[in-house]
């Protein structure tokens with residue numbers, strides 16, 4: 001199978017390259033660029049010396065359908081909206097890692113992303129690729145919208161509680177932290193070493209573009225869910241997301257009972273590891289892997305549950321989940337090319 005990556009020079013694209021060039025079903029990986037046509041890929045990433053002999057090629061929308069079977073788009077918001085209408089989408093499958101195709105309501109996209117929404121027909125045909133929750137649709141998808149990094153950690157952390165009606169719908173608070181690679185490779189004042197090192201920053205308070213994505217997914221599981229509180233913090237580390245989730249339990253509850261719901265919900269999900277009671281995952285325990293690890297507790301004093309969900313933002317939060325979806329869309333084993341032990345310490 002031939003695959004292509006738009007945005008290969010970015011962090012998400014480079015992680016896709018790492019996974020796809022070792023994938024047993026991938027024969028050729030074409031690396032597209034919007035700005036560096038003809039450059040050796042190794043020049044962008046010297047750690048690939050002796051590994052990569054590919055050159056970047058410019059994006060020619062008219063010929064992509066003849067070059068690849070599956071196109072991965074690891075480009076900034078707006079690129080998929082612009083490029084996809086120019087491609088013959090009957091001939092190839094597409095997996096977009098940006099937020100362009102995630103929100104079904106275009107008005108919501110335009111409000112939160114502050115840019116024009118993609119063609120509604122393409123948005124409507126895109127399947128939301130939270131791998132563990134949407135398997136039948138993903139298996140039949142031709143255009144797949146890969147979830148955001150924070151939504152992946154948050155929705156997986158909440159799904160068993162929300163779908164089993166265990167928590168008060170208006171009480172959900174998600175307190176999330178991320179490593180700096182979540183902001184991509186481009187330079188900027190917000191990711192400057194002196195701004196990040198020995199610092200902890202809250203950002204996009206009550207305005208993060210992932211809020212409507214999380215609400216959309218939770219609402220589909222429980223229509224009483226409308227608004228959630230979701231805050232994001234930048235942590236001086238390279239990879240990793242931790243979402244610490246708080247909500248009021250609906251009735252009588254115990255940590256043992258809560259755990260049993262989570263274990264049952266994820267019984268067949270290789271990439272979601274529910275921890276035993278008393279054990280909470282840290283970001284390093286999933287570093288470089290496609291796992292989402294979840295720890296939980298019920299506090300009898302307050303009647304609240306605490307759920308901790310961690311992922312590697314570039315893996316389960318981006319490229320890893322994209323490959324998991326690629327596997328399902330093409331009838332391969334879901335874990336193919338992804339059975340990677342987390343790098344520790």
Ligand SMILES: NC(=O)C1=CN([C@@H]2O[C@H](COP(=O)(O)OP(=O)(O)OC[C@H]3O[C@@H](n4cnc5c(N)ncnc54)[C@H](OP(=O)(O)O)[C@@H]3O)[C@@H](O)[C@H]2O)C=CC1
Nearest residue numbers: 007009010011012033034035074075079098182184185318
């Ligand atoms: N980093 C993360 O943890 C996550 C990222 N995402 C999403 O994945 C996408 C990629 O993110 P990330 O890799 O971090 O970003 P980067 O900024 O690291 O890379 C994006 C790449 O997109 C290419 N690009 C820029 N403009 C355009 C354009 N107009 N058309 C096509 N390609 C373009 C650039 O490559 P070139 O100049 O060679 O074309 C660039 O290297 C984003 O939409 C991001 O929101 C989602 C989940 C997690």
Ligand SMILES: CC(=O)N[C@@H](CCC(=O)OP(=O)(O)O)C(=O)O
Nearest residue numbers: 098099148149178180182183209
């Ligand atoms: C650290 C950092 O800046 N992270 C980014 C991650 C979002 C992202 O990747 O963008 P999508 O909307 O396409 O998912 C942020 O919080 O906006």
